[in-house]
Amino acid sequence: MPQFNLGHWASLPLRLLVGYGFIEHGLAKLSRGPDAFAGVLQQLGVPLPHLAATLTIGTEIIGGLAFLLGAFVFWASIPTAFVLLVAMINVHWRYGFSSVKLQSVSASGPQFGPVGYEIDLLYLAALILLALQKPRPLSIDGLRRRRHADKVL
Numbered sequence: 001m002p003q004f005n006l007g008h009w010a011s012l013p014l015r016l017l018v019g020y021g022f023i024e025h026g027l028a029k030l031s032r033g034p035d036a037f038a039g040v041l042q043q044l045g046v047p048l049p050h051l052a053a054t055l056t057i058g059t060e061i062i063g064g065l066a067f068l069l070g071a072f073v074f075w076a077s078i079p080t081a082f083v084l085l086v087a088m089i090n091v092h093w094r095y096g097f098s099s100v101k102l103q104s105v106s107a108s109g110p111q112f113g114p115v116g117y118e119i120d121l122l123y124l125a126a127l128i129l130l131a132l133q134k135p136r137p138l139s140i141d142g143l144r145r146r147r148h149a150d151k152v153l
Contacts, residue, residue, distance in 0.1 A: 008136055011129065015139070018126050019067030022080060026060030029053070044090050059083050067130065070139020077131035081124060088120035 029037045034053045041049035041056075059079045066076035092115060095101070101113035135141035 011133060011136055012138060014126055015067050015070060015073070015130055015136075018123065018130065019064045019069075021123070022060045022064030022067065024064075026057050026064060029057045030061070046086075046090065056083055070135065070141050073135070073139070073141055074131045077127040081127050084120050084123050084127070088117045092117040092120055 034050070034057060037057065038049040038053035041052050046052050060083065063076045063080040063083075066072050067080075095114040095116040097118050098116045099118040101116070102110055103113045104111045135145045
C-alpha cells in the first residue's frame with residue numbers, strides 16, 4: 001500500500017501563490033496599458049522602455065501561468081527571476097529592505113511609504129526553491145515526468 005507523503009504537497013501553496021502573484025502584477029500593468037508602464041520604465045532610465053514593458057508584462061503573465069500549472073517551472077523561473085532582480089535594483093533598492101513603512105495614521109487609515117526590496121527577495125527565494133526541487137503532484141511537470149518514466153519502463 002503506497003504511503004501518503006505530505007512533503008510532496010508542501011510546496012503546492014507556494015507555487016500557486018507565486019504564480020498568482022506574477023499574473024496579478026502582469027495584469028495590473030496590462031490593464032493600465034503597456035504604454036503607461038513603458039513611461040515608468042523610461043522615467044527610470046531603462047533602455048528600450050516599450051520593448052522592456054512588453055517583455056516584462058509577458059514574462060509576468062506567462063511565467064505566472066507556468067507556475068500555476070506547474071509547467072516548465074525551472075525554465076519559467078529564469079526570466080521571472082531576471083524581472084525581479086531588475087525591479088529590485090532599479091526601483092526598490094533605494095527604499096531599503098522593509099516592504100512595510102508606516103509613515104502616519106490619519107482618519108482615513110494608515111499611510112505607507114515606498115516598498116523596499118523585501119518582497120523581491122521572498123519571491124526570489126521561492127523561485128529558487130521551486131526551480132530546484134523535483135516536480136510535485138498536481139503539476140504538468142510531474143505528469144510529464146511520470147509519463148517519461150512509464151515510457152522508459
